[in-house]
Amino acid sequence: MDTLARSLADTGLPHPLLVDAARAAIAEGDPEDVEERARRHVHAAARAMLQPVVNTTGVLLHTNLGRAPLAVAADAAFTNLELDLSSGRRGSRHAHAAALLARLCDAEDAIVVNNGASAVLLVLAALATGRGAAVSRGELVEIGGGFRVPEVMEQSGAKLVEVGTTNRTRRADFASAVENPANDTALVLKVHQSNYRIVGFTEHVAVTEMASLDVPVVADIGSGLIDAACPWLNDGPPAWLAGEPAARQTLADGAALVTFSGDKLFGGPQAGIIAGRADLVNQCARHPLARALRPGSLVLSALQQVALAYLRRDGQAIEFWRMASLATADLESRAQVVVSESGVGEVAQMASVPGGGTLPGTEIDSCGVVRDGDHTAALRAGTPPVIARVSDGRTWLDLRTVVPDDDQHVIAALKALG
Ligand SMILES: *Cc1c(COP(=O)(O)O)cnc(C)c1O
Numbered sequence: 001m002d003t004l005a006r007s008l009a010d011t012g013l014p015h016p017l018l019v020d021a022a023r024a025a026i027a028e029g030d031p032e033d034v035e036e037r038a039r040r041h042v043h044a045a046a047r048a049m050l051q052p053v054v055n056t057t058g059v060l061l062h063t064n065l066g067r068a069p070l071a072v073a074a075d076a077a078f079t080n081l082e083l084d085l086s087s088g089r090r091g092s093r094h095a096h097a098a099a100l101l102a103r104l105c106d107a108e109d110a111i112v113v114n115n116g117a118s119a120v121l122l123v124l125a126a127l128a129t130g131r132g133a134a135v136s137r138g139e140l141v142e143i144g145g146g147f148r149v150p151e152v153m154e155q156s157g158a159k160l161v162e163v164g165t166t167n168r169t170r171r172a173d174f175a176s177a178v179e180n181p182a183n184d185t186a187l188v189l190k191v192h193q194s195n196y197r198i199v200g201f202t203e204h205v206a207v208t209e210m211a212s213l214d215v216p217v218v219a220d221i222g223s224g225l226i227d228a229a230c231p232w233l234n235d236g237p238p239a240w241l242a243g244e245p246a247a248r249q250t251l252a253d254g255a256a257l258v259t260f261s262g263d264k265l266f267g268g269p270q271a272g273i274i275a276g277r278a279d280l281v282n283q284c285a286r287h288p289l290a291r292a293l294r295p296g297s298l299v300l301s302a303l304q305q306v307a308l309a310y311l312r313r314d315g316q317a318i319e320f321w322r323m324a325s326l327a328t329a330d331l332e333s334r335a336q337v338v339v340s341e342s343g344v345g346e347v348a349q350m351a352s353v354p355g356g357g358t359l360p361g362t363e364i365d366s367c368g369v370v371r372d373g374d375h376t377a378a379l380r381a382g383t384p385p386v387i388a389r390v391s392d393g394r395t396w397l398d399l400r401t402v403v404p405d406d407d408q409h410v411i412a413a414l415k416a417l418g
Contacts, residue, residue, distance in 0.1 A: 001019065001022045001026055002022075004022040004025070004034065004038055005019045005021070005038075007038075008022065008035075008042055011039070011042045011043075011046070013042055013045065013046060018042065021038050021039075021042045022041075024038070025038035025041055051384065053387050054384055054385070054409050054410060055402065056368065056379075056386055056388045056389070056398055057387055057388065057389045057401060058351065058353065058366055058368070058389065058396070058398030058400055058401055059352070059353055059355035059401065060324055060352060060355050060356075060364075060401055061263070061264055061265075061355040061356025061358065062355050062356075062387075062401075063145070063355070063357070065387065066263075066270075067263040067264060067270070067355075068262075068266070068269075069319040069320060069323070069401075069403070070263075070267075070269055072298065072302050079297045079301065081093050081300070093300060094111050094285060096300060096304050097300045097301070097303040097304040097307055098110040098111050100304060100307035100308065100311065101275060101307055102275055103307075103311065104226050104227075104307055104310050105226055105227070105248045105275050106248050106251060106252070107247075107251055107258075107275035107276050108277055109275070109276070109277075109278040109281040109282065110274060110276075111273075111281050111284055111285050111290070112262075112271050112272070112273055112274075112295055112303060113273075113294065114271065114272060114294075114295055114299075115261060115263075115270055115271065115272045116147075116222060116260060116264075116272045117147045117272065118293040119260070119261075119272030120149075120156075120220050120259050121152055121155060121289070121293070122274065122287060122289050122290060122293055123259060123284055124152065124189075125156040125157055125158070125289050126280075126283045126287035126289070126290075127186055127187055127216070127218070127283060128156065128157075128186035128187055129156065129157035129158060130157060130159070131159065131184045131186035132158070132159045132161040132177075132183040132185040133153060133158040133161060133187055133188070134161040134163050134174060134177045134185050134188045135149060135153075135161070135162065135163060135188070135189045135190075135191065136164045136173075136174075136190075137162050137164050137165050138164065138165070138167060138168075138193075138198055139189075139191040140160075140162070140191075141191060141194070141196065143222070143357055144195060159183075159184075161177050161185060163188075167198055167200070167203075168203040169203060171209040171210070171213075174188055174205060178213050185215050186216075187215050187216045187218050187256075188210050188216075188217050188218070189219075190207060190210065190218070190219045190220065191220045191222075192219075192221050192223070194357045194360075195357040195358070197360060207219055208253045208254055211255070212254075216256035216280060217254060217255045217256055218255065218257045218258075218259070219245070219250045219255040219257070219258045221245045221246070221247060221258050221259070221260050222260055222261065222264065222357070223245075223264040223265040223266075223359075224247065224260035224264050224266030224268075224273065225241065225244050225246040225247065225265045225266075226246060226266060227246050227247070228246035228248070228249050232313045232314060232315035232318070232321060238324070240359065240362045240363070240364050241359070244265070244358065244359060247260060247273075247275060251275070251276055255276065256280055257274055257275065257281070258273075259272065259274050261273075262299075262303055262306075263356070264357070264358055265358055267318040267320030267321055268302060268306040268307075269298075269303055269306075270299070271295055271299055272293075306318055319403075324354070324364065324400075328365050331366055331367035331400055332367040334404065335347040335367050337407065338369050338399070338407055338414065339369055341411045342410075342414035344414040344417055344418075345369040345371035345395075345397070346371070347368075347369060348367070348368060348369065348370040348396070350367065350368055350370070350396055351363035351365060352364040352365075352398055352400045352401065364400070366399070366400040367398075367399060368396060368398040368399045369410075369414070370395065370396050370397070371394065371395050371414075372394050372395075373394070374390045374393070374395060376390055376395060378416070378417055379395070379413050382409075382416060384406075386410060386413040
């Protein structure tokens with residue numbers, strides 16, 4: 001087995017993994033072609049590892065592909081994660097990225113946790129354990145990946161107070177829930193429906209209306225659009241953003257806290273942000289769960305980079321926004337080069353989507369390459385893997401979600417199809 005493992009050394013994987021592959025090949029019991037089968041096990045192990053892929057799906061925030069595209073290259077270094085450089089004393093890991101995020105959405109304070117789900121969990125646990133949290137029945141949603149509002153509520157120890165009906169909830173419904181002493185309502189929660197819509201005979205209560213109730217309004221806006229005016233884009237907010245709630249405006253409308261993900265429309269690393277009133281953010285920061293849900297310096301420094309780009313109003317430095325705002329004509333020129341250099345497929349108009357459970361039904365005009373037949377498995381098998389989309393029996397490669405430097409990989413992958 002050891003000899004077999006050593007014969008696989010050229011694959012570059014560490015010896016213990018080669019031993020596992022050798023053991024698996026020998027265990028198959030057939031002495032024929034044992035090295036070839038061992039190589040297949042090595043290959044499978046290498047494919048299972050986290051690695052860069054080329055996203056030609058046109059889904060900008062693709063949950064299977066890590067949501068927002070992010071460039072992080074960090075040298076080994078210590079950081080002032082919890083050191084106050086001016087006093088030399090212990091500092092707070094909430095002093096860097098979180099402070100910039102608060103500045104960005106004009107909040108008194110902010111804190112960063114591991115993801116959007118943990119932001120909601122922490123707020124409910126810190127502000128409403130053993131008490132009531134009132135939510136419209138129309139917002140008791142499942143966002144995806146197992147995030148169900150009633151279940152998160154239960155885990156937090158807060159008592160769910162259901163308000164209104166599935167399709168219609170009014171301010172008066174919230175008012176009577178808050179006034180009923182049996183509910184002991186600590187807060188009202190507004191949950192953005194994110195990936196689904198109720199249409200027809202409907203009525204929702206806006207944050208501005210909820211703000212005049214006697215308890216704090218917590219708004220889980222989900223996607224992390226920072227400012228509805230998009231001052232980081234030269235042309236202002238794109239049409240496809242219409243109706244998406246933004247952190248800054250939701251706080252200005254009277255929400256005491258907003259929660260959102262770092263890796264959706266914010267365009268940063270996986271993280272959850274809680275921003276708003278300083279006393280409430282502080283209560284969250286002091287709760288024991290905050291320690292369990294805190295991110296490390298890699299995430300905080302990536303978040304800090306993105307926050308600085310927003311403060312500079314430099315949307316081109318935020319990969320998600322750079323891709324989202326590419327002109328279709330530029331994509332078309334790139335598609336022509338891909339087709340002529342690979343000799344495969346043809347240039348075609350197509351539609352990208354924001355993805356990530358945001359803006360359902362929204363499409364962004366795009367351009368790329370299409371070829372008859374389903375070639376997704378072959379494209380995925382290359383290095384780097386190229387992830388494409390099939391519909392109507394054709395394979396679609398949308399260039400909006402491809403970093404321009406990766407066009408060469410798309411060309412090579414198409415060429416390999418022959
Ligand atoms: C996406 C989303 C969440 C969950 O956020 P994660 O970062 O995926 O944990 C929670 N609430 C809303 C409204 C969302 O859109």
